[in-house]
Amino acid sequence: MTAHRSRIESFSNPLVKRMRLLREKRHRRAEGLFLAEGLRIATEAREAGVLPHWLFLADEGAGHPLAKALVEATLASGGEVIDTTPAILSKLSGKDNPQTIVGIYAEPKTRLADLDRAAAPIWLVAERPRDPGNLGTMLRTGDAVGAGGLILLDDCTDPYAVEAVRASMGAIFTQRLVQARWDEFLPWLRGGPGELVATWLGGDTQDYQAVRYAAPTFILIGNESQGLPADYAAAADVRVKMPMMGKADSLNAAVAAAVMAYEVLNQRRS
Amino acid sequence: MTAHRSRIESFSNPLVKRMRLLREKRHRRAEGLFLAEGLRIATEAREAGVLPHWLFLADEGAGHPLAKALVEATLASGGEVIDTTPAILSKLSGKDNPQTIVGIYAEPKTRLADLDRAAAPIWLVAERPRDPGNLGTMLRTGDAVGAGGLILLDDCTDPYAVEAVRASMGAIFTQRLVQARWDEFLPWLRGGPGELVATWLGGDTQDYQAVRYAAPTFILIGNESQGLPADYAAAADVRVKMPMMGKADSLNAAVAAAVMAYEVLNQRRS
Structure with missing residues (x-):
């Protein structure tokens, strides 16, 4: 004792x-x-x-x-x-x-300026996620694909809620986590190397497997019910879409992040 | 009126x-x-x-x-x-x-015998899912990849719970849904064409992109906390693993189902 x-x-x-x-x-x-x-x-x-x-x-x-x-x-x-x-x-x-x-x-207080974007080939960027389970799952997936961290844009659910921490399965401690406004994020992003890839349900998109991704790849995922604002998607370097073979027009946000992140990882390891 | x-x-x-x-x-x-x-x-x-x-x-x-x-x-x-x-x-x-x-x-009462396995190239099979959000998300993903339905094995969370229905985003009405015991499922599976692919964290696995999948592909996903029983994995035609680049050794079950299902879909469309 x-x-x-x-x-x-x-x-x-x-x-x-x-x-x-x-x-x-x-x-x-x-x-x-x-x-x-x-x-x-x-x-x-x-x-x-x-x-x-x-x-x-x-x-x-x-x-x-x-x-x-x-x-x-x-x-x-x-x-x-x-x-x-x-x-x-x-x-x-x-x-x-x-x-x-x-x-x-x-709670770590990480800011955009604290991130070393060259430290990892993949970064997840989630705009206004509202479901703590989805947020935690994105952290967990980030860990799995070797991402550097998760950047949360604008008003989102609290990443330190018990449900988010639980869903992260420990990745809350291994992934960098930053909360920022879009109008802070975009200038920071453009201040260094990096490709911003938006998953987008609107027009002017490419199939997510038709694009060769450059590191560091920032994968931008929109809000669960509204998707990305059009001007956020327009500011991205490329807009991509996963094939949708059924009745629905979208995937769960954490699922979309994972399918995209594994595509980027798979391109890097092939 | x-x-x-x-x-x-x-x-x-x-x-x-x-x-x-x-x-x-x-x-x-x-x-x-x-x-x-x-x-x-x-x-x-x-x-x-x-x-x-x-x-x-x-x-x-x-x-x-x-x-x-x-x-x-x-x-x-x-x-x-x-x-x-x-x-x-x-x-x-x-x-x-x-x-x-x-x-x-x-509630539809669909049995294994009611399924037309040739009607779709992909079927999801979840063993003892316990989280209704994961279960509903698997239905939603199944719709997106053009799967025929979701087969639930053994004791699982109720697919008709409000949270599962909500997470399915309507796919509860478009995907076939069957609940069965493993010892009913395996004889049914072997009674017709179909490849059983287990996502497996144990040994004797192949990289999930190194395998060419044959239709109909049955993607088997284990329980969230315990994974698949070893004898279920051993009974599969092939055991596969997604690359894991971080500290964690597994993905969220609904994420694993989606990453696998998109791989099978992508092979079919390439």
Whole structure:
């Protein structure tokens, strides 16, 4: 036991009450903190060099070798480890069957100027995503295709919502994540190398496999219900469309991002 | 006004109470009915020849030309049209901001024996999907790639849940949907032409682009957290893997289905 390890069993504990509020966006913003559940995601974070400020463990969780490594690394980095009950983890995460671990992490404040666009051949750019599951899934896909990160344009769902963090499966810690306005993004993009590829349901498009993509490729995906604004699509270097063989005219946004990203990756590896 | 058009404004109306229960799986099963929201999805259904038993409209919805067409077709097919309030639609759909239309449809009871496998070059097969959003997204992707339908194996989330229907964006009405046990599915599959392609994270896999797929291609996707059982993968004709360039070892299940399905489609159109 070090000074930074303690035990909490009371729902009315002030830290529990405070951390529980992180399920609401305004409290996340005010605190600059977010919550990630599960040993797997916390281990991904640790391997990426990111450790929680507070690590809550229910009894069973603490026995796992990876949990032990996480506890040690958290304490070594100056974080606090709190042994607690499944009921309190459930209260923190809002889930009936909580994971055995909940970590509280600082929200990174990455700006466009912090990105090294040459660090990766693919970047995902999502305009006003509103579904946290889609947003998290795009982060997860970004990791899979070797993207550098996800740039969120304009007003979007909060990437640090529990559902988004969960869907990212740890990629929230490995992908760079930037929120920017379109009128900041476009000048930044044009200030260096990079091709902006818009997935677009309107006219003047090419088949997504007919284009040879140049790195770094910025894949631009529109809002789930409205698609991209026409002027955003017009500002892109190329507008592409996936073949649609059925009745529907569009794909789920996270699916469209993945199909595009794998095409870019496949061209690079062939 | 015909005999089949009426107005309901009371929350305690017996039909409202009964239809509201369709948000629960056991009531859907008992009634053989499910609920779909929105003019867009109801219009997709109508265009596929599927009309609701009951069509609830809030006042604004009834003015739209597509809503008018829907009302006429519903009445002509013997269904009932109910003019109601946004508050009652909200009660039916469980959403704060309900769509202006809610349709109540019969669950089709499609069995493996009803499928014409030669009718489409691609079929999706999902083993124990547990997330209704993923399930609906797979239906939507199936429509986009010209698949014939989705076969659900073993114990899975209910495809007629509101979230799954919503994520399908109408494809629940255009894709065939079958629920079967693995030990029914495999003999059925082997009783005719068709290649079973498993997405598999274990050993003995090929790169998903190194394989030439033969139609009809059955794309087998495992459960979100556990992947496919080893014996299911072993029974497939081929086991494939998408390249994974990052820290994670897997894709979201609906994303994996889409990346695979577009590869099969792209081979066919090249």
